[in-house]
Amino acid sequence: MTNYKICLIEGDGIGHEVVPAAREVLEALGLDLEFTEAHAGYETFLDVGTSVPGATIEAIEAADATLFGAATSPSEKVPGFFGAIRYLRRKFDLFANVRPAKSRPVPGGVDGVDLVLVRENTEGLYVEVERRYGDTAIADAVITKRASSRIGKYALDIARKRRGELAVVHKANVLPVTQGLFLSTVMEEAAQVPQVRAYDVIVDAMAMHLVRSPQRFDVIVATNLFGDILSDLTAGLTGGLGLAPSGNIGEKHAIFESVHGSAPDIAGQGIANPTATILSAAMMLDHLGEPEAAARIQRAVDELLREGSVTRDLGGALDTRGYTDALVRRVSRS
Structure with a gap:
């Protein structure tokens, strides 16, 4: 079994909720995954004076792939601040942004x-x-x-x-x-x-x-x-930004991220939908050469969506914790 080093960057806002959820789903697959954690985003800028510290660059360079949560970008210019994900795209020459859109069993899709x-x-x-x-x-x-x-x-x-x-x-x-x-x-x-x-x-x-x-x-x-x-x-x-994954692909490095923003209006309430980040994690696995594991996540997500076992933004009753637990159970059984 191949060992993969995965760098996790939660970022801002609901990134602190959706990335840990994705990690639990990844761990449920039984792959040999080694996780490291790094920091980037507006909160990091406010804390240490830069959006992307040098230690984060080193962590991405040492990883086989990176999973990024969400980033806040102020609408007005803030002296010294630069957008973390845009900076990382240029820093690592992640020239291709890949965004699949596939119909899923959700109302309105x-x-x-x-x-x-x-x-x-x-x-x-x-x-x-x-x-x-x-x-x-x-x-x-x-x-x-x-x-x-x-x-x-x-x-x-x-x-x-x-x-x-x-x-x-x-x-x-x-x-x-x-x-x-x-x-x-x-x-x-x-x-x-x-x-x-x-x-x-x-x-x-x-x-x-x-x-x-x-x-x-x-x-x-x-x-x-x-x-x-x-x-x-x-x-x-195909269901909204809560279901939209993406990957930033370069010749040597790749960073996968949910398309949605940091959603400060609901951050910390435990109601964020982690599906986009989890599907981004599935894209990451496919990129690493683990298509079967990626397919397991995709199937489990579709099963929950079909049943209506979803978060409130999709018309369900589950919070982030409940949805993650349900998805982990499905992935573990598949």
């Missing part, structure tokens, strides 16, 4: 959705280069051929292993220099992979198509901002 949204994770508007001149504010958007080529190859590889279709999302009709470079570069890569049918979709049209007929899509690749927005839309189609 759309049936038949099974897609993966792949988002370029290191550049675009999220380079966070902004400046203000009086009443005028300017932000730089950076698109490079290298990053576009890399994310295109990654998305094409996922599509090749699935249904063989890749939608390339862009706004090159308005931004032909930046978005045009992204589109042309990805399509150049697609020309080298004849097993995949690649086609382009303008981002606003994609938003409409996802609302009206999301079942038609297999793999979607987009630049950073567009991918961020569309992935929340696909989460809304």
Whole structure:
């Protein structure tokens, strides 16, 4: 049995509740997992003066994978503060943000959705280069051929292993220099992979198509901002952010995180839904080469959702503790 070193970062708010829940589920699998704990986020910044201490960087470097809970980002600029997860994406060159969206047995979800949204994770508007001149504010958007080529190859590889279709999302009709470079570069890569049918979709049209007929899509690749927005839309189609996992993947390191925020309004009340973090842990196991263990978690989650044994945000009566206990029992028996 392979030993895996997993770094756990709770982050902020409900991260302190959902990450321990995910750890219990992981421990119930019976794998040889060695956990370390590290700190990052706004609370860490307030405590020690930096969002990501050096010890956290070392812990991630020493781990086979990292599971991150939730992070708070103030809406106003705070001197010295930087967003922890965005910093870690750049620090470890986690160039691919992977967000699967799959229909689950919950009220309000759309049936038949099974897609993966792949988002370029290191550049675009999220380079966070902004400046203000009086009443005028300017932000730089950076698109490079290298990053576009890399994310295109990654998305094409996922599509090749699935249904063989890749939608390339862009706004090159308005931004032909930046978005045009992204589109042309990805399509150049697609020309080298004849097993995949690649086609382009303008981002606003994609938003409409996802609302009206999301079942038609297999793999979607987009630049950073567009991918961020569309992935929340696909989460809304399949049960909401409480069920939405994601992974930040690089060549050497990977950090898996729930898509939702730190939810300070319910933090500490014991009612947070840990499913997104638990499904992110399942993605982590699949990444590590443990697909059977990942499938056990997926099945157990779907069984509870189908029964209605869920947390209050999904219309159930369970708190975080009760839901975690129920899931641990299912995983242990599977």
